[in-house]
Amino acid sequence: MFGGGSSLQALDGIRVLDLSRTLAGPFCTMLLGDMGADIIKVEQPEQGDETRSFTPPTWDGISSYYLASNRNKRSITVDLKSKEGKEIIFSLAKTVDVLVENFRTGTLDQLGLGYEQLKEMNPRLIYCSVSGFGRTGPEKNRAGYDLLLQGYGGLMSITGENGGSPVKVGTSIVDMNAGMFAIYGILSAMIAREKTGKGQFIDVSLLDGQVVLLNYLATSYFATGNPAGRLGTAHPSIVPYQAFAAKDGEIILAIANNRLWEKACQALRWDDLREDPRFCTNDERVAHRELLIRIIQERVSTMERQEIVEKLDGVGVPCGPIHTIDQVLNHPQVLAREMVLEVEHPVVKSLKMPGFPVKLSDTPAQVRRHPPLLGEHTDEVLSELGIDSAQIVEWREKKVIGNKPEVSR
Incomplete structure (x- = not known):
């Protein structure tokens, strides 16, 4: 190739x-x-x-x-x-x-x-x-x-x-x-x-x-004097940007900016979240992290991963399942890239x-x-x-x- x-x-x-x-x-x-x-x-x-x-x-x-x-x-x-x-x-x-x-x-x-x-x-x-x-x-x-x-x-x-x-x-x-x-x-x-x-x-x-x-976590510490802590799969500066539990397994939502947030809400018909002033910008979403993550988790838990992927992939919002090693090494994209x-x-x-x-x-x-x-x-x-x-x-x-x-x- x-x-x-x-x-x-x-x-x-x-x-x-x-x-x-x-x-x-x-x-x-x-x-x-x-x-x-x-x-x-x-x-x-x-x-x-x-x-x-x-x-x-x-x-x-x-x-x-x-x-x-x-x-x-x-x-x-x-x-x-x-x-x-x-x-x-x-x-x-x-x-x-x-x-x-x-x-x-x-x-x-x-x-x-x-x-x-x-x-x-x-x-x-x-x-x-x-x-x-x-x-x-x-x-x-x-x-x-x-x-x-x-x-x-x-x-x-x-x-x-x-x-x-x-x-x-x-x-x-x-x-x-x-x-x-x-x-x-x-x-x-x-x-x-x-x-x-x-x-x-x-x-x-x-x-x-x-x-x-440590990159941006180091500069964040130099800027604020506060060292980052553990957030699981979440990101300190971006929300929502983490794993959620769907009906059939975990899925990553990597909604890294306001434009992608708009697209995700439209694709998933979360108009109420898109219009909520507490969630309209990334700064607000970070400030209200716990509330928003709880709401998204409740909604994602009623959906299957493939349904979410199809809707978000269709509008260009990064998302995907958490693969096991065997799934990765047998994945069509990995094989197409000649990575085995x-x-x-x-x-x-x-x-x-x-x-x-x-x-x-x-x-x-x-x-x-x-x-x-x-x-x-x-x-x-x-x-x-x-x-x-x-x-x-x-x-x-x-x-x-x-x-x-x-x-x-």
Whole structure:
């Protein structure tokens, strides 16, 4: 559908050394790989990326969590603490455009693999560091995971029902958001490098990414001095803009302005609400939120969702049901947008994954590689560095690199 079958990709020729694990870093590098970058994923021998052990669920014996964020990569296993392992990383660092890592602050510096050390070997290197709290400030040495930062960064203070307990977002939104900001930084640094000839250090944190997502809630606090609280599915500045319970399930009404309010009232024959001065403008609707929401809920509860959707869609008012994950992944619109991919894998039968969220007309994203088995490409990558098979065997015996996985195709 997109790209007309072109084999050219936007990031063809870009090599990325991926020292990250878990989610934020791997999500970043997967998306770079989707656009054509050669991602060399470095993993610890025997254990690998910790998400390989995030089970259940498994799919034909492999962690579903790991599979989700690791397509379009080559996996090599290297002991970063060994002298020989460091030499492998030095050799790779000289050949790549980008390095992505998410170790604790100072860890790679202590191993001699920090930005200051590696940029001496490759001045064009773009070194992207992803961490929980950032590489500066009083909290820089703290470990950070998505759940912790959802709370620490204010997200859970605004998620949940009014008067209820804090609730986390159902997916790891802070991790994946940081991964996307890392891509933003990497691509910006690549453009800058075309002008300066030099790489640079990129500092991305889960905390920073979450703070910037507070967006209008942050500016509202600065304007009023009052922090937002939990409103369930409602919006602090727009009414009605939330979920309501219809006869056959919940439905979202996203009536974001006065024009849409007029159209909704006309379509649903709520002339009394449209003419009521307490509800004629959004300011008035916010001021009389509780009363209006109660009235709308009473009326919606007597209707079926499809009836509401047909009437409101007909006049261009945004609305729709709350879908479950299975409903989303089998929805005709999602399938038409090619947002479900089938990927060949040497172990997992009929592997399916979410598709590409960005469609480029001339250089489209592609699946070129399945999520790799642990160390699947170690020999291949080392051979590209000019290391002969005898040396590879010796390093394997010394456990500098891990054992070669059995791959049945």
